[in-house]
Amino acid sequence: MSTQGNNFDPWYHHYAERTSGLSASEVRALFAVASRPEVVSLAGGMPYVSALPTDLVTAALERTIQNQGASALQYGSGQGMPVLREQILDVMALEGIRASADDVVVTTGSQHALELIAKLFLDPGDVVIAEGPSYVTALVVFRSFQAEVDHVAMDDQGMIPESLREHIAALRAAGRTIKFLYTIPTFQNPAGVTLSWQRRMEILEICRANEILVIEDNPYGLLYFDGPPPQAMRSLEEEGVVYLGTFSKTFAPGLRVGWALAPHAIREKLVLANEAAVLSPSSFTQTVISEYLGAADWRGQIDTFRGVYRERRDAMLTALGEHLPKMTWTVPEGGFYVWLTLPDHLDSKAMLPRAVKELVAYTPGTAFFSNGDGRNKMRLSFCYPTPDFIAEGVRRLSTVINGELDLLSTFSQTGPLQTVREQERYDSPPANLA
Amino acid sequence: MSTQGNNFDPWYHHYAERTSGLSASEVRALFAVASRPEVVSLAGGMPYVSALPTDLVTAALERTIQNQGASALQYGSGQGMPVLREQILDVMALEGIRASADDVVVTTGSQHALELIAKLFLDPGDVVIAEGPSYVTALVVFRSFQAEVDHVAMDDQGMIPESLREHIAALRAAGRTIKFLYTIPTFQNPAGVTLSWQRRMEILEICRANEILVIEDNPYGLLYFDGPPPQAMRSLEEEGVVYLGTFSKTFAPGLRVGWALAPHAIREKLVLANEAAVLSPSSFTQTVISEYLGAADWRGQIDTFRGVYRERRDAMLTALGEHLPKMTWTVPEGGFYVWLTLPDHLDSKAMLPRAVKELVAYTPGTAFFSNGDGRNKMRLSFCYPTPDFIAEGVRRLSTVINGELDLLSTFSQTGPLQTVREQERYDSPPANLA
Numbered sequence: 001m002s003t004q005g006n007n008f009d010p011w012y013h014h015y016a017e018r019t020s021g022l023s024a025s026e027v028r029a030l031f032a033v034a035s036r037p038e039v040v041s042l043a044g045g046m047p048y049v050s051a052l053p054t055d056l057v058t059a060a061l062e063r064t065i066q067n068q069g070a071s072a073l074q075y076g077s078g079q080g081m082p083v084l085r086e087q088i089l090d091v092m093a094l095e096g097i098r099a100s101a102d103d104v105v106v107t108t109g110s111q112h113a114l115e116l117i118a119k120l121f122l123d124p125g126d127v128v129i130a131e132g133p134s135y136v137t138a139l140v141v142f143r144s145f146q147a148e149v150d151h152v153a154m155d156d157q158g159m160i161p162e163s164l165r166e167h168i169a170a171l172r173a174a175g176r177t178i179k180f181l182y183t184i185p186t187f188q189n190p191a192g193v194t195l196s197w198q199r200r201m202e203i204l205e206i207c208r209a210n211e212i213l214v215i216e217d218n219p220y221g222l223l224y225f226d227g228p229p230p231q232a233m234r235s236l237e238e239e240g241v242v243y244l245g246t247f248s249k250t251f252a253p254g255l256r257v258g259w260a261l262a263p264h265a266i267r268e269k270l271v272l273a274n275e276a277a278v279l280s281p282s283s284f285t286q287t288v289i290s291e292y293l294g295a296a297d298w299r300g301q302i303d304t305f306r307g308v309y310r311e312r313r314d315a316m317l318t319a320l321g322e323h324l325p326k327m328t329w330t331v332p333e334g335g336f337y338v339w340l341t342l343p344d345h346l347d348s349k350a351m352l353p354r355a356v357k358e359l360v361a362y363t364p365g366t367a368f369f370s371n372g373d374g375r376n377k378m379r380l381s382f383c384y385p386t387p388d389f390i391a392e393g394v395r396r397l398s399t400v401i402n403g404e405l406d407l408l409s410t411f412s413q414t415g416p417l418q419t420v421r422e423q424e425r426y427d428s429p430p431a432n433l434a
Numbered sequence: 435m436s437t438q439g440n441n442f443d444p445w446y447h448h449y450a451e452r453t454s455g456l457s458a459s460e461v462r463a464l465f466a467v468a469s470r471p472e473v474v475s476l477a478g479g480m481p482y483v484s485a486l487p488t489d490l491v492t493a494a495l496e497r498t499i500q501n502q503g504a505s506a507l508q509y510g511s512g513q514g515m516p517v518l519r520e521q522i523l524d525v526m527a528l529e530g531i532r533a534s535a536d537d538v539v540v541t542t543g544s545q546h547a548l549e550l551i552a553k554l555f556l557d558p559g560d561v562v563i564a565e566g567p568s569y570v571t572a573l574v575v576f577r578s579f580q581a582e583v584d585h586v587a588m589d590d591q592g593m594i595p596e597s598l599r600e601h602i603a604a605l606r607a608a609g610r611t612i613k614f615l616y617t618i619p620t621f622q623n624p625a626g627v628t629l630s631w632q633r634r635m636e637i638l639e640i641c642r643a644n645e646i647l648v649i650e651d652n653p654y655g656l657l658y659f660d661g662p663p664p665q666a667m668r669s670l671e672e673e674g675v676v677y678l679g680t681f682s683k684t685f686a687p688g689l690r691v692g693w694a695l696a697p698h699a700i701r702e703k704l705v706l707a708n709e710a711a712v713l714s715p716s717s718f719t720q721t722v723i724s725e726y727l728g729a730a731d732w733r734g735q736i737d738t739f740r741g742v743y744r745e746r747r748d749a750m751l752t753a754l755g756e757h758l759p760k761m762t763w764t765v766p767e768g769g770f771y772v773w774l775t776l777p778d779h780l781d782s783k784a785m786l787p788r789a790v791k792e793l794v795a796y797t798p799g800t801a802f803f804s805n806g807d808g809r810n811k812m813r814l815s816f817c818y819p820t821p822d823f824i825a826e827g828v829r830r831l832s833t834v835i836n837g838e839l840d841l842l843s844t845f846s847q848t849g850p851l852q853t854v855r856e857q858e859r860y861d862s863p864p865a866n867l868a
Contacts, residue, residue, distance in 0.1 A: 010673060014647060016555055025778060036825050054499060057507070065492055108542050108690070115710060120449055121448060122450050141711075254505075254718040256714075276549060276578050277545070278545050282542075326448075354499070
């Protein structure tokens with residue numbers, strides 16, 4: 001083989017153009033860190049699967065083998081099992097969605113639905129509009145198909161319609177092709193906020209008027225803590241919305257079963273793309289979930305999950321109020337995440353190694369933007385650690401943040417800006433921001 | 435929404451360019467036909483999972499829940515479980531491969547490894563070299579990334595090295611970019627033939643000299659009937675080969691667990707692509723397979739599968755000799771398929787509806803070529819039906835083929851070519867070919 005090529009990779013010049021956009025996400029490196037038991041990880045998005053009773057899983061497995069053994073072990077349909085697609089309609093009905101099982105495509109987690117949507121729609125140079133911040137691995141997928149992400153501003157009510165209008169106008173004026181709007185309207189990842197009912201209608205109207213497809217990603221909608229959130233955007237609009245759902249948060253992510261509900265023509269193409277990618281999604285894990293939904297009190301189990309995560313959300317909000325009273329954060333009414341804003345001059349990514357040294361991890365805000373924004377933000381997950389560990393994690397985090405603030409305060413008193421040597425500018429946050 | 439667009443699809447103009455290449459395969463339509471119980475299907479490639487004892491599966495499930503419950507239900511690594519990757523080394527060692535578990539990436543069936551490889555390497559207009567014929571859904575994947583497939587000739591010893599040399603020279607002379615050679619060297623799908631040891635060395639040498647990466651797809655290698663086949667190409671060459679393996683044929687396809695073994699730099703990119711596509715392959719199905727490999731006599735179970743498929747291969751060869759003595763076919767020494775050649779003037783695709791009417795199905799030869807070749811060929815699968823049904827299927831097939839030959843013979847005696855009306859030319863094979 002030739003020894004030419006970058007990084008001793010003889011195949012360096014053989015990769016597709018799109019592959020240059022495929023880089024390790026910031027969250028990825030964190031998974032390794034977070035797995036050390038002494039670290040309180042507020043970084044990952046792992047559901048607390050221990051809240052799923054073993055006997056419920058075991059019963060579903062037994063029924064799978066007894067009732068469906070041969071078909072569960074075999075290849076299946078590229079669209080997914082008909083019986084499971086019917087059951088998925090029951091799940092979606094909880095959020096106001098009425099649909100036909102024929103328009104549902106089962107995928108290897110909803111992540112794979114996102115990948116297939118991206119493959120079907122994105123040409124190089126296309127634009128995807130998304131909230132700023134947005135889900136890390138959605139950004140990775142869009143970039144991997146050489147699309148750019150344009151971030152629309154949010155507030156506590158979710159995406160701001162006027163900002164969306166402005167972005168569409170600016171992109172169109174610049175001759176850009178907008179392929180779809182990607183949104184997590186409910187208990188958003190990472191911001192934790194929920195798009196209001198009024199705005200759901202308004203944003204759908206804007207997209208309708210501009211012929212922009214909406215990809216509604218809804219992994220957390222059923223995990224509400226107080227009252228139910230506004231119904232899904234898909235409940236308001238059929239032809240303009242592809243809805244993505246998953247069993248990762250209401251059952252378990254290890255089975256990798258999610259789905260897309262799509263307008264008919266898109267659904268047909270999704271099935272073809274799914275077949276090319278994996279032939280058929282796992283019959284085995286589909287059957288296990290179908291048997292679980294068919295026999296267990298799955299609605300009651302979702303209530304259990306809600307209780308677990310509500311208690312953890314409360315623990316995090318209490319700890320933030322106690323340890324970081326001068327910061328600001330979002331107050332999620334469901335889901336997994338709080339979005340914390342630090343003082344302008346702090347850099348959450350630069351601060352991370354110190355946090356890990358203090359045995360706490362989080363996800364830096366820049367991971368959730370494609371444009372470098374989010375420098376003084378961070379995502380705090382309350383889904384996995386117990387309430388005690390969450391409180392301890394926030395306490396450790398406050399030590400780190402306060403230490404950074406003390407350091408900056410000291411820096412700002414050391415003399416005029418001009419005396420800061422170039423090296424110091426890179427080693428620590430610039431003194432002129434203190 | 436706009437009502438413009440093709441086929442009443444308002445999103446018709448929004449799809450990526452690559453999506454136009456994503457069409458339903460010929461095999462896909464056949465799955466629906468083959469599922470009718472009265473049809474003997476020699477069409478699909480479904481393993482006979484009933485030969486896997488239920489108690490082996492149940493035991494693996496029990497150990498999964500008892501030993502690995504929480505981790506099996508959780509997200510995992512994008513590269514796959516370390517313990518399973520070590521066990522995969524033991525499986526590959528049976529075909530002479532020595533490797534590091536660090537270079538293995540677990541995927542959602544080996545189909546998904548193929549999709550990820552295509553995503554990493556293929557730009558629009560690139561060329562993939564493959565055997566002619568080759569695996570249907572590999573062709574679909576390559577087309578879905580806008581690559582073209584160039585078919586190299588085969589004989590009973592597999593791909594012909596001299597043909598490969600000529601194709602490389604011709605493609606390079608035409609200024610085309612060859613991204614890799616895709617090959618199924620052992621018990622090839624659909625041809626059933628095996629690349630000889632001498633040719634393995636020769637083809638690797640050609641690819642080395644021409645800096646062409648080899649994708650070695652090996653789903654059937656352990657399912658040999660007489661003696662073991664030549665060792666894997668990957669056993670001869672590390673840096674130039676990406677090897678694809680699967681548990682679909684040695685355990686069960688319903689779990690969707692396969693893998694790629696790749697040179698280090700490619701492996702790194704495969705993991706990133708896998709994470710973007712599915713976050714992580716199913717922890718649950720990986721754990722089930724790992725527990726199965728750890729405790730069951732999996733080598734003995736492969737012997738059982740060999741016995742089942744050997745008996746079916748024998749049944750098919752006997753029936754072909756009995757019912758279609760004037761045709762020619764390949765004699766597979768392992769795997770799932772026989773490749774049947776009809777007289778030149780028969781069209782297996784045009785004949786298929788009549789075959790289904792006679793309650794037998796097969797896969798037309800054209801499905802396995804990207805260039806329209808294979809018109810008088812067909813793939814006959816002996817993996818799924820019992821020996822009795824295989825014999826009956828071949829008998830029915832002979833009725834159809836002999837009926838076609840009779841019809842053509844009659845046609846050729848009806849008069850001069852000029853009297854054949856244009857309509858008849860489309861309704862049936864042209865008389866001048868009879």
